[in-house]
Every structure is written in structure tokens, then in C-alpha cells.
Amino acid sequence: MGTNWSSRLLAAATVAPLIRWLVAADSVPSGTGRRATCDACGAPFGLDGPLRTLSPLARCGACRQRIGAPPLTVELALVAVAVVLILADRSALETVAFAWWALCAVPLLFVDLAVHRLPDRLTYAAAGGTVVLLGLAALVGGTGTADDPAPGGGAWLRALLAGAAVASLFVASTLLLGRRGFGLGDAKLVLSSAAVLGWLGWPMVAFGLMVAFAAAALTSVVLLATHRVQWSGHLPFGPFLILGSVVALALT
Template sequence: MTAAAVVLIVVAGLYGLVIGSFLNVVAYRVPAGIPLIRESRCPSCAARIRWWQNVPVFGWLALRGRCAACGAQIPARYPVVEALTGVLFAAVTAGVAVSRPLDARPVDGMLWLGTAEFWGVLIALLVFLSLSIALTLIDLDSRRLPNAIVLPGWATIIALLLITTVLTGLLPAEGGLEGGSDARTGSWDRIDWGPLLRAVVGGVALFAFYFVVRLISPRGMGGGDVKLAGLVGTMLGWFGWGALIVGAFAAFLLGGLLGVVMMLTGRAGGKTAIPFGPWMLAGAWVGILIGEPVGRWYLGLMS
């Protein structure tokens, strides 16, 4: 791994701490209908929180987990989410830095870090990671997957995939335009639309599947799950059919295992409602991480 990649991973981790702080705000305010642009206040006494008290992780530690004005306890979940987001941002950046998920550019090292594919894949994954964390927190808290997050998030992912697809075809491995003034027009034939088309098909297919499941069992599947399925299917489809199939199956496997464990431990009954959104998102990351290798392994067994 190059020094530039290490620096990028560290920067991504620090940036993730800040994003984690914002995701805490999103998870609390969106379900409650509180504007995101309002200044931070203590939920107990409504005292304004100073800027240094909002520094991720360190602000909570400096306050010893209590409001400076009224002494009310600040949940430890806040610094945990911030720290976890920072770690995951660094991990995703490291993963993209040492791999080529779409393999559109057979280059390594600094050349890989300079490609449109690298930055497109990285940004798309970090946006999807942020959505995963926020939606998981909200679904666990309120059993909701708000349209205000799912639908704009889905549109953002599609836009990022489109931009990445176009720029990966237009820009050479070194990161600049090829040729002379007409190089951009002449490079359109190098654009590989396959992953983007697969992403669209994946989003529609998974949305349709969950829609049918909801028609069959309205109490077992919420409308938010159906819309989230479109977002998840779009992201998984971009990485490959194996990622889509494994990621979709992993959601039901993980959710089912949790249900069995909760029933065996007496923490849930046959009619206990378990939020499924977090397992859809967890399954999606399983598909992104190992879906393609698992798919190739399975096809090898069948051949």
C-alpha cells in the first residue's frame, strides 16, 4: 500500500468521525420532525451546545457524558456511532484502495488512486455506508425507514453510479482527458454501460420482489423495506450478479438467525416484530464484500 493510500485512509477515518456526528443528528431529528439546520441543543434542558462540545468523541469525553448545563446524561451511543463511523470509513477506503471492484482500469498504486473509477466507487460506498448507519439507527429506534432519507439516498446513489460510469470511460488511467480538444467526444465509445444497466435491473428486481412479499404478507414487510430494497438492489447490482444474489439472500439469513436466537433465548415470541431494514443493509454489505467470490465459487461447483 502506498503512502498516499495510507494518508487517504487516515483522512477518511477523521472525516468519518464528523459524518458520524451528523448521522447521530439525522437519526434523532428526522423521525422527530426537527429541522437538521437547527443549532444543537440538550434534549433535556434545551441549552445550546457549544462548538467544542460537539467535537466527535472528544466532546463527549470532555463532558464526561453529561450536559454541561443541567447534568443530564448523554447516551454513550453518540460517541460509539461517531467512532464506529470513523473506523468504517477508514476500512472502506482501505478496501477500495487495494482492490478494483469493477476492474475497469487494470492499474495499481498511484495510477489506481487517480482514476475516476476509484473515486466514484469510494464516494458511492461511503454515501451508502452513511445511509446504512442512519437508516439502521432509525429503524431500530422507531421501526421506520423515512422516505426523506431512502428516496433521496436512492437518487443520489443512481447519480453517483451514472457519473462514475461516464467518467471512467472518458478519463484515462492517469486521470486526465486523452488526446486533443475532441478527445471527450471520441471517448464515448469506451464507456462500459454494463454495470450501470445491471444496477438498474438489480434495483427494479429487488424492489419488485419485496413488493410482492409485501402484497402476500403486509404485516411482515413494511413499505419502507420495499423502497429500501430498490436502493440496496441498485448498489448490489452495480458490483455484479453474485453480489446481488448473495446480498439479497444474506438479509433473510441474518434476520432469520436473529429471530431464531431471540426465540430460543425467550426474548421474542412468534409475533414479535423485528425491524428488517438493518438486516437488508447488513446483507448488502455481505454481498458487496464477498458476493462475487461466493458466486464464482458456486458456479465452479456446478460446472
């Protein structure tokens, strides 16, 4: 168990600069190309740039202005996800599938908080990679936990149906309600989030969505009560979808 903890926490720390780069590059308005330079001084940043830019300090190597997500937040999110995956104690391929989803979900969370959008490149990567890896887990089988056998093809079909069904409901809300419904980005994100929940079981689909809606409602009430937003304001729903899926995974 000690090796398991240390290796996965080390992996989380190793990918943190990549996730920070994704957040900084994609936290731009819709229709705008990826950010490649510091907004304050124009200095380039990226995976091949100054390490300080993509470190937990999140500061431009030239002018020291913050770039991307606040300091330490990405790192803490990755550590939290790693802990959840360790405690879930799933089979190797299941863990890889959930880890892939998480590596796409963490930057999506920060981008949605920053600019209220969910980039297609990340939502599609999350959906495609998660479905394929869960399919491999179903094909190979093995031990999902110490007590229960890993789900097979039935669980994979359930994951597909859950993702498609919930995404369809989100799209329908967009078509019927317009701006008052869910965004298409939310529908694309829920393809993978609901697939993760569906793999865990139909009760977890309901539970994960319930957590997401309850957290969103509570946050809205708090923000309205503290006058941080108006009734006409928009609250990004992507972070709550991710939260619901992580909580469900942590409790399985």
C-alpha cells in the first residue's frame, strides 16, 4: 500500500505542469486561439518555457504576473484525485480509465471556472479515452476491488448508455430552454462523467448527478445571499459535474 500511495502521488505531481499549461492555454474566450504568451508582458510560456511559469507558484518567468490557475490549486486537485483513486482500490485498467478521465476533468474544471467554457479538445478526449479504456477493462476483467469482481461487458454497456442518456437530456434542455438550459459544453463533459458513474452502477448515476445539482444549488444560494452574483448571472456547471463524479467514485 505504501508503494501504491507514493507512486500515484508522484505521478500526480509529475503531470501537474502539463495540467497547468492546459489551464493557462485554454482559459480564453470562445473563438479565441490558445494562449501562448503572458497577457501582461507578452513573454512566451509553455512546456518548453521557463519552469517557474508552470510551477505551483504560477508566475510569469519575466514579469512575475500570475498565469493560469491560482498557486497550488492544480496540485491540490491532482493530489485529491490521486487519493480518491487509491482509496477506490479498483483494478489496474479501471484505475487507468478513471485517471484518464480525471486528467481531462481537472483542467476542464479550472477553465470553466475562469472563462465559463469547456473546450472540445478536452471534453472529447475525456469521452473517447474513458470509453475506450473502460472497454478494455471490461474485456480483460480481473479484480475490481478486494471483495468484488471487476464489472464486465454489462458495466461497459451501462456506462455507454448512461453517458448517452444524460448527455441527450442536457442537449434537450439547451434546445428547449436556450441560455437557461445547460450549455453544449456541459453535455459533452457529461458524456464521460456519466459514463464513469454508469460503470459504477445506475444508483451511482443518480447519486452523482444529485450531488452535482445539490452543490450547484447550494453555491448559487450562497453567492446570491452574499451578493456575489445576480439572479441573471451564470454559474458554470462543469465543476459540479466533476465533483459529483469524484464523490461517487470515492464512495464506491
